[in-house]
Amino acid sequence: MEERKENNNLAGVRHIILVLSGKGGVGKSTVSTELVLALRHAGKKVGILDVDFCGPSIPRMLNAQDKDVHQCDSGWVPVFVDQEKSISLMSIGFLLEKPDDAVVWRGPKKNALIKQFVNDVAWGELDFLFIDTPPGTSDEHISTVDALRTCKPFGAILVTTPQAVSVGDVRRELTFCKKTGLRVIGIIENMSGFVCPHCSECTNIFSKGGGEELAKHAGVPFLGCVPLDPQLSQSLEQGRDFMQEFPQSAAFPAISKIVVQLLEASSSSNS
């Protein structure tokens, strides 16, 4: 019975993608948010499951922080970001009484909620479901992969920043993927160079090229570099749709290119 229930709520989801990184603050939530927005513009139905319980950023980034989660017969109704219901979200952020409440939980409690998040959210029909994770290779990651075992996730996108200290942590995340049999869709290098808006000089604040080198070294696809872009950070702060409002900005073509590759990878696997 448990098995059937598990398959029910995710049965209509065609591609489940985990967004991972050994390191924190490299842009996992940013990447999840922008990919979802770009895919929506490409006419896809998408969802994000935010399993970062101690630092849920997704609700704010999609301007949904004041929404609530309700119950229905088949489980929990996710929060819809837009009128057309083309983006749906689930995050612990929606379950907190006050936004500054700290979720001070040890592993077992987090694991129980992950199971519920994976099994009990009524996603309906989705082309893509992104699972945004906290940094590391611990409870949240093991439990998510365990809970998804029966429905075969499409794979994982790994996010890193260019500097060696970050790449080092992502190497460990690659080992996690290997050990758990999770396919690596590719690596994204985020915060890659900053172009000064005044003089157009590009400074590699966090160095450059570490992500691409790692992809080569590990023999996995490299999906591209996303530059540091104040318009992007500003949009995320205010929960605005960067992919719609800033097509001229530095990060836009980079994200669009990643989405094209993602769509190609997913359509070739559909057959």
Next chain:
Amino acid sequence: MSDAQTPNTGVMRIVDCPGTNSSEAGKSSACQGCPSQIFCASGAAAGPDPAIQEIKEKMKMVKHKILVLSGKGGVGKSTFSAHLVHGLAEDETKQVALLDIDICGPSIPKMMGLEGEQVHQSGSGWSPVYVDDNLAVMSIGFLLNSPDDAVIWRGPKKNGMIKQFLRDVDWGELDYLIIDTPPGTSDEHLSIVQYLRAAQIDGAVVITTPQEVSLQDVRKEINFCHKVKLPIIGVVENMSGFICPKCKTESQIFPPTTGGAEKMCQDLNITLLGKVPLDPQIGKSCDKGKSFLSEVPDSLAATSYRKIIQRIQEYCDMHLYHEGINA
């Protein structure tokens, strides 16, 4: 539904864990469906871990214990911790140590230029790795065989490791023990506070970046500190503005849309220790395992690091003074 509950309104809400030592443990409404409920209700969790006393004994040789925290990842906790110990250890009469309890993403060995180093066992415990005569470092990174090794551990195993770091490492006499933590408010944080409860932590330095997306996590961390009664030494705002090396114009790469750390500190009535600007040389120094403070000593960022370090020293001296009075 176990952790989230639906009152009459139909809106789902999280109900908080009462804590394993609480008299409500295993009995409150939040405990329904929690996998640890039976264990907590049995009272087995309430007894103090004997390790806490052992750690207290060990920590008698350590004058000041400081945690470096942040709700958010990648804001510069390890970078700050590394430079804090470099700065403190410039005074050769002080013994300084850095303990890295980020079990899944240990960056300290690389930042301190100690990649590939091993920990040795002696009669008096594990020997930390020394950068200088007066600067010792311990990290799980020293226990791994290869840089690709992933530590895929759930909470209890991580907690066991932290306990060993505190109890079994032969730190010797120390003036400062700086503890670098992973992001969040979970196992590692609860454990370090619990294990050091009897030994007393001077306080926590909380790191953030200027944007609201980061501050919203940091407020949670501050609430965590209040919850576990951990004093807050102050907040450091990192990656605060970037000055283009060519045209010298400042850009807000991570814009403080809600007033940054300054506003948050005012609102919450805590100390802002200082702001450190983005400087490409900081990341480079960390990648090379060198101290930015000695690599680029005249930079703006180095100056503000020094000021912050000095304020932390002053706090600790005061703390010691007050303890002396209370004793």
